[in-house]
Amino acid sequence: MLRKDVLDSILSYSKMFHPKEGILLLRGKSKSGVVEVDGVVIPPNAIHGSGFSAFGWGMIPIDLSYVGVAHSHPSGYAVPSQEDLLHVTGKIMVIAGAPYEDESCLKIYTVHGEPLKFEVKEGRPTPSHEEFDPEVGGDELGF
Numbered sequence: 761m762l763r764k765d766v767l768d769s770i771l772s773y774s775k776m777f778h779p780k781e782g783i784l785l786l787r788g789k790s791k792s793g794v795v796e797v798d799g800v801v802i803p804p805n806a807i808h809g810s811g812f813s814a815f816g817w818g819m820i821p822i823d824l825s826y827v828g829v830a831h832s833h834p835s836g837y838a839v840p841s842q843e844d845l846l847h848v849t850g851k852i853m854v855i856a857g858a859p860y861e862d863e864s865c866l867k868i869y870t871v872h873g874e875p876l877k878f879e880v881k882e883g884r885p886t887p888s889h890e891e892f893d894p895e896v897g898g899d900e901l902g903f
């Protein structure tokens with residue numbers, strides 16, 4: 761499940777970086793096997809190579825609201841490469857293939873590289889009732 765505006769962000773971000781690869785973190789939630797992506801985050805210190813993209817996970821606060829990573833394939837062949845499967849993080853991997861026109865340019869895979877069906881959902885963002893707070897949780901074991 762992918763929100764329409766998320767789809768648009770991935771496609772326009774991919775276009776922006778073409779002919780290099782672009783990479784985005786996907787935020788959302790996963791409930792009974794369904795992953796819902798409701799936002800994208802541009803990773804800090806991203807490296808945009810011509811055959812790969814990478815970034816330092818160390819720069820990113822550990823946050824369970826990240827469900828995966830999206831990146832673009834300027835070749836237009838939206839199939840995960842060996843390299844992609846080695847570096848996959850999260851629950852899903854989204855690959856956008858050039859020319860990044862619409863959802864048919866987008867493919868979603870499991871971390872094992874199996875293609876997943878997805879639907880694009882129109883509409884407004886679901887209100888987020890719990891904001892991630894890095895302060896909470898740190899003291900849980902300190903009794």
Ligand SMILES: [Zn+2]
Nearest residue numbers: 831833841844
């Ligand atoms: Zn790739």
